[in-house]
Amino acid sequence: MTRPEIRTLRDAAPLAALAHPFRARMMDALKVDGPSTASMLASRTGQAVGNASHHLKVLAAAGLVEEAPELARDRRERWWRLANRGTRWNSLDLADDPAAVTAAREAEALGLRRQIERVTAWLSNSGTDPEWDDAAYATQTWLRVSPDELREVAEEVMAVFARWSDRDLPDDDVDREPVLVFSRGFPCQP
DSSP, X not given: OOOOSOEEEOSHHHHHHHTSHHHHHHHHHHHHHOSEEHHHHHHHHTOOHHHHHHHHHHHHHTTSEEEOGGGOSXXXXXXXXXXXXXXXXXHHHHTTOHHHHHHHHHHHHHHHHHHHHHHHHHHHTTTSOHHHHHHOOOOOXXXXXXXXXXXXXXXXXXXXXXXXXXXXXXXXXXXXXXXXXXXXXXXXXX
């Protein structure tokens, strides 16, 4: 099944679901590993199966994950997959819903904390694998752009990420690891 493109979130329920650390981690695991059962996600994240199952139901109620019944070997086995390739939201779309604005801020703050934690963990382990140390990168630049131009930059960056994320992996003997790549763009003064 081909997942729909990026879903624009416009209400509190999916944003509140994304603002939970374990649910965000499960979403990441589904993105990296593909469809999984609650048991597989529990094993991947070190959580109890019942906890994983509960949070999958919350994510499903928010429309962020969906069942993948075609993967089940019997009626007891439940497989889950991401409902969309990704999500996005715009604070202007949420302005009339204070609960959605609060949930969006929490989801954004959680995402930033998780990015910082991951970068910190990577830096504390640098030197353990010279090949990955050589391949890893960090970049930033200053641009002078209008809001419309920044939206264009964002679309181009997301298109590059989507192309690499959604590509068919070659059938070769190359060892590929999950790699986190993120980018932010916002008005700021030096």
